[in-house]
Amino acid sequence: MMIEIGLVIYPGAQLAAVLGLTDLFGVANRIAVSCRKTDAPAVRVTHWRQDNTSDAPHCVFDSCPEEPSGNLSALIVPPTLGEPISTKEAAALTTWLRDHHADGVALGSVCAGAFALAATGLIDGRRITTHWSYADMLQQRFPALSVDADQLIIDDGDIITAGGLMAWTDLGLRLVDRFLGPTVMIETARVLLVDPPGREQRYYSVFSPRLTHGDAAVLKVQHWLQATQAADVALKTLAAQAGLQERTFLRRFQKATGMTTTEYCQRLRVGRARELLQFSNTSIDRVAWEVGYSDPGAFRKVFARIVGLSPGDYRRRFSVGQGAGK
Incomplete structure (x- = not known):
């Protein structure tokens, strides 16, 4: 079954992270296809753009447009290089994220993207990570959750948060490991010259x-x-x-x-x-x-x-x- 991973482009989102993740999953897909010895794609990457904060995101890019439409497996909210999105600005986006989460879609964020996930209320009472410079602001704005900026990545199964601005590489490899397995993840990291912390072993x-x-x-x-x-x-x-x-x-x-x-x-x-x-x-x-x-x-x-x-x-x-x- 093909895995679909959606990347959310909201106003102010860092496009470098969106394009970097698109490339990372593209490399993983080629490796997975080679391993499986089939022409059928293993990963579909879609981009969901929110043109205005009052609108829900809509699909503007599909890496496999010729394939039948399927169901999303994960949605990732990338960082922003500006101020983190406010709760008011995130209202339409968070409603859309909650609806997908209710359908079983895993949600992920990188750096300041955590503010959008926190605004959904889905992480209340749970731990979340973000860039250390945003930790106090995130905790004050959302006192019901626990901010642990010492962690690079916190994987709660249905919610995955990554801390630093460039931690999209760690989040991307974590999802490749989850959906395509450790062999594809290790080879993807090798091709991209990213150091994976030995996740091929059971105890990782x-x-x-x-x-x-x-x-x-x-x-x-x-x-x-x-x-x-x-x-x-x-x-x-x-x-x-x-x-x-x-x-x-x-x-x-x-x-x-x-x-x-x-x-x-x-x-x-x-x-x-x-x-x-x-x-x-x-x-x-x-x-x-x-x-x-x-x-x-x-x-x-x-x-x-x-x-x-x-x-x-x-x-x-x-x-x-x-x-x-x-």
Whole structure:
């Protein structure tokens, strides 16, 4: 199935990022086509331009105009070289972004593009990154979210934010990794002379939940789990969020995501644990508690099974802090 990635050109958007991402995905597409030994394109890139802040974006470019129209997989809001877009100016854009997100489209931003994503309200209670010079402004304007400008990229599955002005390369490679796999991502980085941080290994991979399955009830639960960091994974609670009977919910959830609710929530929790192990000195037992495991032994087993390393080994290999908790 061809993946469609849309790039949003709003008033003041940095066109260099739009064109750079278009080229990056074009290179990835050629590599993927070569690997698959087929002429069918793997990636479609579309540009969606907002001529006036009161209008919704419309498609002005399609890299595969001869192919049948499909469904978007991701939308990216690029940086601006001017002042970040105001909430009032972003009203039509954010409505359009929310509508696509509700259909399972992943949303991404680079640098000041985070202001448009924040204005959707979809990241309230969650973490977001942007350029360090905008961090205070973003936090003050949207106090319901948590700005972490120390992170170059924060991948929450349905929402991905990248920090610096040139971090579109990191965001682009992250999406290539997600949709086309690590082999294509590594080769794309090699061609473009961009340094990928070893994401070909299992312990670098980021959980990328399936969001384009079309089941609105399951998608609602996925968004809720992401926003709450899977704090409450009781079947009764999840089924209630979906508005379904428990047995019906379990069947539809596995069909839509390819996982049981237990497997899905374990991967969400392990993803959060990896961040804590990398960027804090919190003890491993405390990390287990923070991500929802009252039994540190059970946490260690789940972590090792999913990541391929024990929590301690993972921290020793990837910690960016000055010390490491035991």
